[in-house]
Amino acid sequence: MSHKMTRRGLIAGSIAGAAGIMGLEERILLAAMQESGDPNKAKAPHPQTANMPTGKIGKLDIGRLIIGGNLIGGWAHSRDLIYVSKLFKAYNTEEKIFQTLALAEQHGINTILLAESLLGIVNKYKKTTGGKIQTIIDFKPNENNPAAGIDKVIDNGADTIYIHGASGDNLVKRNRIDVIQKTVEYIQKKGMPAGIGCHSYYVLDQCRDVKIEPDYWVKTFHHDKYWSAHPKDKREPFSVDVKQSDDHNEIHDNMFCLEPEETIDFFKTEKKPWIAFKTLAAGSIPPKNGFTYAFENGADVITVGMFDFQIAEDARVACDVLAKTKERQRQWYA
Numbered sequence: 001m002s003h004k005m006t007r008r009g010l011i012a013g014s015i016a017g018a019a020g021i022m023g024l025e026e027r028i029l030l031a032a033m034q035e036s037g038d039p040n041k042a043k044a045p046h047p048q049t050a051n052m053p054t055g056k057i058g059k060l061d062i063g064r065l066i067i068g069g070n071l072i073g074g075w076a077h078s079r080d081l082i083y084v085s086k087l088f089k090a091y092n093t094e095e096k097i098f099q100t101l102a103l104a105e106q107h108g109i110n111t112i113l114l115a116e117s118l119l120g121i122v123n124k125y126k127k128t129t130g131g132k133i134q135t136i137i138d139f140k141p142n143e144n145n146p147a148a149g150i151d152k153v154i155d156n157g158a159d160t161i162y163i164h165g166a167s168g169d170n171l172v173k174r175n176r177i178d179v180i181q182k183t184v185e186y187i188q189k190k191g192m193p194a195g196i197g198c199h200s201y202y203v204l205d206q207c208r209d210v211k212i213e214p215d216y217w218v219k220t221f222h223h224d225k226y227w228s229a230h231p232k233d234k235r236e237p238f239s240v241d242v243k244q245s246d247d248h249n250e251i252h253d254n255m256f257c258l259e260p261e262e263t264i265d266f267f268k269t270e271k272k273p274w275i276a277f278k279t280l281a282a283g284s285i286p287p288k289n290g291f292t293y294a295f296e297n298g299a300d301v302i303t304v305g306m307f308d309f310q311i312a313e314d315a316r317v318a319c320d321v322l323a324k325t326k327e328r329q330r331q332w333y334a
Contacts, residue, residue, distance in 0.1 A: 051319075054110070057215060058193035060193065062134065063110045065304065066301060067100075067109050069112055069115060071307060072088075073114070073117070073118055097125065108319075111136060113138070113218070115137070115138055123156065123157055136160050136218075136275075141179050146179050147182070154192060161195070163195065165199050165218065168198035170238075172238075173237075177207065184196065193216060195214050195215060196214040197219070197277075198217075198219055200237055200238050201263050204217065208270075215272065216274070217270070218277060221293075221294055222293070225285075229281070268329065272333060274301070274334075276299035279293075279304060280304060
């Protein structure tokens with residue numbers, strides 16, 4: 001009797017045969033391969049994920065799990081692995097991007113958060129396939145003319161616009177919070193929900209102090225219980241996406257929410273929707289752990305970068321976590 005052995009099967013068999021000497025990474029790989037089965041057989045959406053819970057931002061119905069665009073754009077946040085961004089770009093061809101977005105929609109993920117530069121590929125996907133995925137676009141304001149460029153993004157089909165997280169940090173750090181206010185007001189004037197993005201808790205605090213009223217917030221949120229998180233006494237305000245220290249005890253593309261406790265406290269009294277991003281610390285926290293932490297501590301929606309092969313499982317985990325989230329102190333604001 002002949003047996004057809006795929007490359008995937010050979011790898012899985014080899015790993016399983018060495019089970020007694022497997023390290024953590026090999027055990028994770030084997031579990032993932034056994035869970036996913038034959039990659040050439042399309043999986044039907046889990047019945048639960050087809051009914052992904054949604055919330056409202058303006059007039060938009062947005063699933064509580066949305067897909068992030070960094071993996072498509074090649075922004076890996078891979079610490080000191082210098083080849084990973086190129087690997088992401090090589091993997092995510094136009095065909096693969098279309099497949100990924102289609103899978104997301106099949107599993108109840110109806111929105112993608114991404115850079116303005118990637119809006120074109122999403123529009124092409126929708127035109128080519130008939131997809132309906134919604135877009136949340138991050139926008140980097142022009143300090144001298146905050147309204148410049150917004151009309152173009154709207155005309156290109158964005159469903160909502162928010163101020164890019166690093167831009168929000170930078171503007172507050174340099175006392176240009178007026179640019180944030182003017183940008184938010186102009187987006188709202190155009191009849192679109194406007195958001196403020198940030199990595200730093202201080203952006204939330206200072207925007208509230210001057211009574212800026214966004215329609216929603218886009219704030220990083222994850223805990224620090226993972227190996228590459230650096231010590232609290234070495235965390236500098238406004239250092240995310242800016243500083244890359246050679247000291248292992250300082251920031252190096254390894255943390256994105258430096259003040260999780262302060263962030264939780266802020267949103268306890270905030271009644272605007274909160275989209276939490278970097279909820280897995282760019283792949284350092286397992287989905288069940290990160291999703292639970294985010295939803296139990298007040299996030300209304302979470303954004304997660306996902307490859308095509310991660311979508312079904314992440315959607316299932318999100319729905320399961322949402323169904324079991326009973327002790328949430330903050331009510332849902334989306």
